[in-house]
Amino acid sequence: MKKYNLLAFTSLVLLLTNCAGDKKNLFSIDDSKFKLIYHQNDNVSLLVKNKKDKTIDSVVYFNGEKRIGSVKGNTAFNYSLKEQKLGYQSLKAVIYFEGDSTKTEESRIELVSHIEPKLLDYTILNTYPHDIKAYTQGLEFHKDTLFEGTGNGAGNGTGLRGVSSLRKTDYKTGKVLKKVELGVDYFGEGITVLNNKVYQLTWLNNEGYVYNADTFKKEKTFKYFKKMEGWGLTNDGKNLYQSDGTERITLLNPETFQEVDFINVYTANNKIKAVNELEWIDGKIYANIYQMDALAIIDPKSGAVEAVIDLSKLKSKVTQHPDVDVLNGIAYNPKTKTIFVTGKNWDKMFEIKINH
CATH class of the missing domain: 2.120.10.30 (TolB, C-terminal domain)
Structure with missing residues (x-):
């Protein structure tokens, strides 16, 4: 009985882990058009890859822990880099879809100065x-x-x-x-x-x-x-x-x-x-x-x-x-x-x- 309960518990954990993993891998930030470096007077277009063609209600974008904007559906979000610190920008998104939500892995861009010394x-x-x-x-x-x-x-x-x-x-x-x-x-x-x-x-x-x-x-x-x-x-x-x-x-x-x-x-x-x-x-x-x-x-x-x-x-x-x-x-x-x-x-x- 104890062995059965242990096996059942293990199976449940694996099931939940796999479900969470599957959900997490549904979406990612599309970085295919990202440039090698960006300058402070640039904008970056953010879009989510929808790997399983889920119905997306909205997407909220973040730079680090700071919320930078949102879109309805999965339209492109135009992010101005004018006021951002120089250095790496850690871009993430939270996707709301079909009564559920998940967060993408970080996608990074590098922001350099627009001034030639x-x-x-x-x-x-x-x-x-x-x-x-x-x-x-x-x-x-x-x-x-x-x-x-x-x-x-x-x-x-x-x-x-x-x-x-x-x-x-x-x-x-x-x-x-x-x-x-x-x-x-x-x-x-x-x-x-x-x-x-x-x-x-x-x-x-x-x-x-x-x-x-x-x-x-x-x-x-x-x-x-x-x-x-x-x-x-x-x-x-x-x-x-x-x-x-x-x-x-x-x-x-x-x-x-x-x-x-x-x-x-x-x-x-x-x-x-x-x-x-x-x-x-x-x-x-x-x-x-x-x-x-x-x-x-x-x-x-x-x-x-x-x-x-x-x-x-x-x-x-x-x-x-x-x-x-x-x-x-x-x-x-x-x-x-x-x-x-x-x-x-x-x-x-x-x-x-x-x-x-």
Whole structure:
């Protein structure tokens, strides 16, 4: 009797599973005419494939979890991409048919910027000394003092890993005025200063720190809102902006460290991965792109790359040694209205002016 009940139950589960599977496979979004990439001024025509010629009452379309529109029957739905975030759009549909309903599998399109980035030139105004042992991860001016965050990378040709730090420096002489070191198990990353507090990320420890900008006394340790890598950090006077080594920049509440919003960084052709050190300059995000020795100027609302500055020639102007690494570190001095850039284990820092 028990065996019979078990077999009956198993058969019922299989029957229900097969019915659900059959229902789920009745429909799909017709992606046969989808383009490889879309731009923000494009529309995409959405239509459902009706594999068994069921009588469809209506279709409701979604982008992720957001409802974007509906149609009676199975007529085409014209979806404008004008206000959508750059990046992948996860399109789904709920189909109502013959007194029943089901949801389609996700169908994905990629939305890129409609802006062709300008290639900008620059002029070197001054060259200053920089600590060759500083594996620069973050750079920012505050009260005419240069703040720098470093990781525990190799330095000065020794092949030995140093200790991550947060430091204040005299940018004209390269002298370190104040420094606090992280433990050997913590790889320091991007920094920014907001409301006289210094925020510093770590690479793999999934946490960051808040210091008093004057004393460097640690006031708080905060956890990232999800499992992620810490790379670059900046602020717009209200929110923090954090990069994580992908094309994504996340807006964070500086009190709760929870996500407020995000952007994906794109050109007119593709996403820009490995967005690294960040700096807020005149309403735009300037970002180092890891391994590219270039800066991208990014619209913080859309994520579109508006311009690119090729700084690859600067690396040839620093002392060449086994541990010299990529360009990383960008700081805007509001007093001089100029930009300061350096790199990991570079012995020089350059004051530049962008030629727009």
